[in-house]
Amino acid sequence: xxxxxxxxxxxxxxxxxxxxxxxxxxxxxxxxxxxxxxxxxxxxxxxxxxxxxxxxxxxxxxxxxxxxxxxxxxxxxxxxxxxxxxxxxxxxxxxxxxxxxx
Numbered sequence: 011x012x013x014x015x016x017x018x019x020x021x022x023x024x025x026x027x028x029x030x031x032x033x034x035x036x037x038x039x040x041x042x043x044x045x046x047x048x049x050x051x052x053x054x055x056x057x058x059x060x061x062x063x064x065x066x067x068x069x070x071x072x073x074x075x076x077x078x079x080x081x082x083x084x085x086x087x088x089x090x091x092x093x094x095x096x097x098x099x100x101x102x103x104x105x106x107x108x109x110x111x112x
Contacts, residue, residue: 011056015096017049052098053079058109068112075105 055076062070077098084097092099 011054013052013054015050015052018047047085050082050085050097052077052082055079069110071109073105073107073109077103 058071058073060071078101081102084092084099
């Protein structure tokens with residue numbers, strides 16, 4: 011499975027060619043060194059195997075999930091940190107488990 015995050019910009023404020031951004035109706039501006047965040051792809055792996063599946067509905071399944079297989083770092087989104095609401099800031103994670111229905 012692939013997770014795609016589209017490219018975007020850091021600020022929707024009006025920025026001139028010197029990258030000074032002024033809030034609408036505001037008088038004080040600030041400088042944005044780069045107002046662009048690139049698009050990102052994260053690759054995830056989800057595997058499942060049915061160990062037991064009976065006609066009466068009982069089921070046993072083993073699963074493995076790996077998120078961010080390539081352990082790709084997120085882009086900086088202002089300063090040196092990334093936005094944890096949008097990007098994977100943790101890195102590669104693993105989940106192994108059992109699902110059962112009885």
